[in-house]
Amino acid sequence: MYVSIPSILVGLGGKCLLNWTLVFLQRKHICKTLLGVFCVSLSIVDSTLAVCVTTVHFHADGYVFLLGSKLTRYHVCLLVQIVGQVYSTLQWPVVVSAGLGHLCTVTLRLQSTTARARWLVCLLVTAFLWFLAALYVLLLSDYTPIMEDVPHHQIHQCFVLHTSQILQVAMLLLLTLGCAALHAGCSTRLFKNPLKDQVTHQSRAHARRSVVHQAVHVYLNTWALFLVFLAALFLAPVEIPAYLGLNAAWLCFLNSLLIAVVLCVVHPASQLDQGLAAVPPDSFCEWRFRFSSAAEEKT
Template sequence: MNVPIASILRGLGEKCLLNWALVFFQRKHICRSFLGVFSVSLAVADTLLTLSVTALHLQAEGHLLGLKLTRYHVCLLVQILGEVYSALQWPVVVLAGLDHFFSITRRWQASSRLSLFVSGLLWILSALYVFLLSDFRPVIEEVFHIQIHQCWVFHTSQILHIATSLLLILGCAALHAGCLTLKHSPLKDQTTDQSRALSRRSYVLQTLHIFLNTWALFLVILAVLLLLLVGIPAYLGLSGAWLCFLNSLLIAVVLCAVCPASQLGQGWGAVPPDSFCEWRFTFSLASEDRA
């Protein structure tokens, strides 16, 4: 799809401002998780991209290291970074999910230095993948560079695929918890299992309520985009807002899938930081204590 260069600059500028606003909003704990550190690196990358595209657009007749800069380079840079952003999507999801899993289960806590190293390595590997292994081919208009006023922009559907996949996993976890309620039985061990199943079910339902209460509108927007088959420009696909939603969704998935309700009595200091969802649970575990 062809997009005017002015629209690209406006979209990049608004995205850049939103990224830094979210970084500032989460500044107290943003370095405590891999996804937070990656959000900072994304804000830096978007800032560099925005400044570079703006400079190329305003000084189309300039030179850099012996290379004549034209508006062709604006389109080329936007397309390359869009492909890099698309290549980062699933690796970020997998690594953030593992980070949340180890944090919530108290098995391991990644340091900010390690998160920074992994983030930098991801950017490098994604760029190498785009240049060396992918079938990416830039699309440039065959017109004189002074006459270029719009660029061909690739679309990405990975956001919708990721959101759909994780929501299906979350739904399966909730359905499984709902099916855990056993029939009443006079036997002590079965009564104990039933009590634990009820606690687990209540815990999962509250997890879903906390998540949906915060992100319901965002889910509606994703559903509309999915139904209307609206393409998301690749250079806008990876954003701070998407990473915030992804953080809450991954926390909900891990909490529903792996954490027994009995751990609530030990406190939830291990839950990854989330500036949008307040992961607090109100039900009592007295039934488990009696069992």
């Protein structure tokens, strides 16, 4: 689809404002998770792209010289297309990497490691993901830029790709969350009249159901409106430009959703009962769990 350059500027400006606002709100632990470090890198890339597009678009001659190279509106449109393609390529690798990081944090209690070590690992993984995505788009994929056959000073709109990965990722993770909740509920109902050797299994099933119920409840209390917004996007024939698809709000939503999925799949009731050290940091959801005593569970 074709989008005018002023519309691209408005979209990038709003996205940059949103990105840096959320980075500021999460400043206390922004560097403790992969998604936090990636959010900072995304804000830097978006700001650089917005400055380049703005400089060329508002320059009187329609071009500027950067490091000895002539940068015109052709290059601006090409840059927007390439960055959008890189963003689309990054969706699934970021989700998988962040999910594995949360899984290791919950199961191995990696929050006991030093903050500097966590930050360094997240920084290296973030740089590696950006490098692989750029390498794939520029050298390995069959991506071909689409440009208007007009002089650069007459270019007033750019062709941009739309992204569908957002809805794919959200649907898959929400289905996983729902299946984990259904499995926890069904496994508890299997123990109607337990024998003595089944009491331990019943208590574990109750603890698992408690973790799943509380995790889903906390998640929905925070992100219910955003889920409604995603449902509206899914039902309405609205195309999201690729350069807007990857943003800080989406990464914050993913962080909470991945935490909920990991807690529902792993259900570390014994660790959570001792404290919150096993839960990855989240600026939006307050992951607090309450567990009843063994006597209360049996009654």
